Structures are given as C-alpha cells and as structure tokens.
Amino acid sequence: MTEADVTVIGGGAAGLVAAVAAARCGARTRILEHMDRVGKKILSTGNGKCNYTNALQGVSYYRGEDPAFVLPVFAQFGHEETVRFFRELGIMPKERRGYFYPASEQAASVLEVLRMECAYLGVETVTSCAPESIRKSETGYRIQTNCGTYQTRKLIFATGLLAAPKTGSDGSAFSHIKKLGHHFIDIVPALVPLVAKQSCFKALAGIRTEACVTLYIDGRAAVSETGEVQLTDYGISGIPVFQISRFATRALQEKRAVSAKIHFLPSLAREDVKKLLAERFYNYAHDKDCSQALIGLCNKKLGDVLLKESGISLHLPAKQMSGRQLERLCEALCSFQVDIIGSKPVEAAQVCAGGIPVCEVEQETLQSKLAPGVYFAGEVLDVDGTCGGYNLQWAWSSGYVSGVHAAEAACGRKESEKR
Numbered sequence: 001m002t003e004a005d006v007t008v009i010g011g012g013a014a015g016l017v018a019a020v021a022a023a024r025c026g027a028r029t030r031i032l033e034h035m036d037r038v039g040k041k042i043l044s045t046g047n048g049k050c051n052y053t054n055a056l057q058g059v060s061y062y063r064g065e066d067p068a069f070v071l072p073v074f075a076q077f078g079h080e081e082t083v084r085f086f087r088e089l090g091i092m093p094k095e096r097r098g099y100f101y102p103a104s105e106q107a108a109s110v111l112e113v114l115r116m117e118c119a120y121l122g123v124e125t126v127t128s129c130a131p132e133s134i135r136k137s138e139t140g141y142r143i144q145t146n147c148g149t150y151q152t153r154k155l156i157f158a159t160g161l162l163a164a165p166k167t168g169s170d171g172s173a174f175s176h177i178k179k180l181g182h183h184f185i186d187i188v189p190a191l192v193p194l195v196a197k198q199s200c201f202k203a204l205a206g207i208r209t210e211a212c213v214t215l216y217i218d219g220r221a222a223v224s225e226t227g228e229v230q231l232t233d234y235g236i237s238g239i240p241v242f243q244i245s246r247f248a249t250r251a252l253q254e255k256r257a258v259s260a261k262i263h264f265l266p267s268l269a270r271e272d273v274k275k276l277l278a279e280r281f282y283n284y285a286h287d288k289d290c291s292q293a294l295i296g297l298c299n300k301k302l303g304d305v306l307l308k309e310s311g312i313s314l315h316l317p318a319k320q321m322s323g324r325q326l327e328r329l330c331e332a333l334c335s336f337q338v339d340i341i342g343s344k345p346v347e348a349a350q351v352c353a354g355g356i357p358v359c360e361v362e363q364e365t366l367q368s369k370l371a372p373g374v375y376f377a378g379e380v381l382d383v384d385g386t387c388g389g390y391n392l393q394w395a396w397s398s399g400y401v402s403g404v405h406a407a408e409a410a411c412g413r414k415e416s417e418k419r
C-alpha cells in the first residue's frame with residue numbers, strides 16, 4: 001500500500017483540476033473514481049460544447065446559504081486564471097457574448113487535456129474504485145475500497161451531489177462525509193424544468209417563445225428572468241426557467257406555495273398590450289374570429305389556449321369581444337398563471353442545490369473545520385451557479401484551490417516554488 005500525499009475522491013471537473021493543482025505542487029497525487037472513467041459529466045456540458053466559464057463574474061451569479069463564500073476562492077483562481085490554465089493545456093477559447101467554449105466546440109477536448117495533464121504530472125488514476133470506509137490514521141486517512149486499501153496524508157472530496165447521477169454523482173460518498181462529522185443542507189435539483197398543475201400544457205408542448213417568467217413564493221414575487229421559454233407537455237423549461245428553478249425547488253421542499261406568471265409579450269407593458277389588443281380586435285379584425293385575430297401576435301397554439309383559459313370562444317367574432325373578455329385575454333398574455341407542483345427529477349437537472357454547509361469549511365483553503373486534512377471541492381459544497389459557465393467555474397476554482405492547499409499542507413511546498 002503506497003501512501004499518497006493527496007487523494008482526490010471523484011474524478012469530475014473539480015477533482016481533475018484538484019489533482020492537477022496538487023501534483024503541480026509536487027504532491028504524490030491519486031484520484032479514486034468509482035466510474036469506469038473520469039470526467040463523464042464534462043462530456044455532456046454545454047450540449048457537448050462545454051461552456052467552461054463566463055467573462056461576467058460576481059457574487060450575484062452564485063447561490064447557496066452564503067454566496068460570498070466563493071470570493072476568496074475566485075481571488076486565488078478565478079475566470080482569468082481559468083482561461084489561462086486551459087489555454088496552457090491547449091484549449092483555445094471561443095467567446096460568445098461572454099460565454100467561453102473551447103474553439104474545438106468539443107467538451108471532449110476539455111476532458112482530454114485534463115486527462116493528459118494528469119498523466120504528464122504522474123497522477124495515479126484508479127477507476128472503478130469505490131471507497132467502502134474512510135478512517136483517520138496516524139499520518140492522515142486510510143481509505144478501504146473495493147480494489148484495495150489506500151493511505152493518504154490529505155483527502156479531497158470532489159464527489160458532486162446528485163445531478164445527472166448516471167455520470168457518477170450518485171450520493172454514494174455522502175455517508176463517508178457524514179461520518180467525518182459533516183452535515184448536508186437538503187439537496188434539491190437546480191437548473192431543471194418545472195412541472196405545472198394545469199392540464200393545458202399538453203396542448204402547448206413544443207412551443208418556444210420569448211417571455212418573462214416571474215416566480216412567486218407564498219404569493220410574493222421572488223425572481224424574474226426573460227429569455228426563450230420552452231412550453232412542454234408537463235410544464236415549463238428553457239434557460240429562464242432553469243435560472244429560477246432552484247428557488248422553486250427549495251420553496252417546494254419547504255412546503256411553500258409556488259407559482260409562476262408568464263408575460264408572453266415581455267417587451268410591452270401591460271397597458272400597451274391592452275391597447276394593442278383593442279386595436280387588433282375592434283379596428284382591424286374585420287370579419288375575423290378571436291382565434292384569427294391573434295395570428296401573428298403570438299404562437300397560434302398558444303393564442304388558442306390563452307383564449308380558452310380566458311373563457312373566450314375561439315370562434316367568437318373579434319368585434320364582439322366584451323371589455324371584460326379583452327381584460328381577461330390581456331391578463332393571460334401578460335400574467336399567465338402557472339401553478340408549480342414540482343420539478344423534473346435530478347436525472348434531468350444540470351446541478352443540484354444544497355450540500356455541505358460552507359460554514360463547516362475554511363474559506364481560504366477549503367479545508368474542513370471538522371476533519372483536519374479533509375478538503376472539499378465543487379458541487380458537493382453548498383454553492384450552485386446560474387446557467388452560463390458558472391458551475392464549471394466553481395468546480396475549476398474550488399478544485400484548484402483545494403488541490404494547492406492540500407498539497408502545501410502535505411508537502412510544505414508552494415506551487416510557485418515547484419513550477
């Protein structure tokens with residue numbers, strides 16, 4: 001049984017960068033990954049293109065009980081360091097409105113350069129290796145696994161939470177982390193589609209439309225997002241829905257009332273929509289019926305559902321629409337009520353919210369305050385980012401910082417002295 005200076009459990013985005021950082025500091029580094037290969041999730045990021053960071057950074061892009069926790073980590077390894085790190089490994093950045101992708105537009109390139117760098121640095125990667133027990137030893141920790149026992153001076157957990165569990169983040173490390181004294185904030189899917197109570201969504205499936213979605217929790221507006229909303233047979237999806245979803249899933253888990261209002265003409269104020277409808281229905285509709293009078297203003301299927309939900313016959317001559325009916329249609333277009341009863345499961349989520357409370361971890365080093373010599377990186381900590389490269393940014397940054405500090409604590413050497 002050879003002793004490693006640093007052992008990283010979990011070879012995902014955070015774990016691979018943690019291993020690179022530790023090995024660059026001269027630490028004998030090992031990755032224990034229970035899947036048959038490392039980095040499976042990276043391959044599916046950004047629709048296979050990997051949106052690996054974003055030029056716009058700030059606390060407002062991160063969520064959790066203490067979003068400002070990310071700041072000292074980013075001060076050590078932030079967006080610029082990430083772009084440089086990957087550039088040095090061969091990833092030419094391609095930027096689109098602040099979103100960074102590899103120029104190859106292949107997530108596989110990002111994984112490949114990380115694997116190559118690990119190999120170059122002599123990181124020992126053990127796949128299909130699942131820890132069975134982790135115990136404190138004289139010099140660090142002893143990890144019993146299905147493929148042998150490993151001794152390590154410092155230990156980094158980069159095991160993710162529960163999102164897309166087929167890629168390996170299946171929660172199997174939670175019991176080990178809990179045995180070391182840590183707690184978990186309840187885990188809920190985030191960046192996930194939301195499920196609606198209303199049956200009318202069956203008729204709306206397949207529609208994509210620019211809209212503003214406002215989330216209401218216990219009747220109070222909580223957060224709004226505008227962008228391309230996808231209407232599906234079960235409810236709502238698309239980037240604006242992803243962005244608000246973690247607030248919805250958390251509130252639902254707390255048994256609070258959750259709803260959303262959709263403004264289907266987000267560039268227009270409600271009064272302007274009312275005027276527009278009055279013009280279309282009373283001045284220009286000639287012999288059109290209500291359904292025909294909405295053609296060209298919004299998606300045809302959507303227009304018909306909005307009329308039905310407002311209790312207006314599709315075939316009512318447009319000119320006969322009453323003032324009240326017009327008011328109801330305006331309400332449906334600007335404030336379409338969606339009762340949210342759930343979200344799609346973790347299988348459909350890009351990330352999860354919750355995890356290890358950041359108050360249990362040192363902010364500068366990511367070392368556990370409860371189990372000396374244990375570090376955490378990535379999604380397993382209670383930090384989740386918005387859509388747009390922020391979750392990978394957190395994985396790279398926290399991976400790098402935990403790797404450097406774990407290695408320095410194990411070997412007493414600074415990264416700068418080694419490189």
Ligand SMILES: Cc1cc2nc3c(=O)[nH]c(=O)nc-3n(C[C@H](O)[C@H](O)[C@H](O)COP(=O)(O)OP(=O)(O)OC[C@H]3O[C@@H](n4cnc5c(N)ncnc54)[C@H](O)[C@@H]3O)c2cc1C
Pocket residue numbers: 009010011012013014015032033034035038039040041042044045046047050051052053129130131158159160161163164167168169170171172173349350351377378379380388389390391392393395
């Ligand atoms: C479809 C999809 C698209 C996404 N697109 C983007 C995007 O474009 N940009 C962005 O910023 N973010 C994106 N994300 C989110 C991003 O991929 C994650 O936030 C990030 O990968 C988390 O990294 P991690 O290393 O903390 O966890 P993970 O990537 O989940 O890695 C955890 C690793 O630990 C291993 N592991 C777990 N338990 C054990 C155990 N008991 N023993 C040994 N190994 C274990 C797992 O097998 C896995 O390899 C996307 C996610 C998904 C699912």
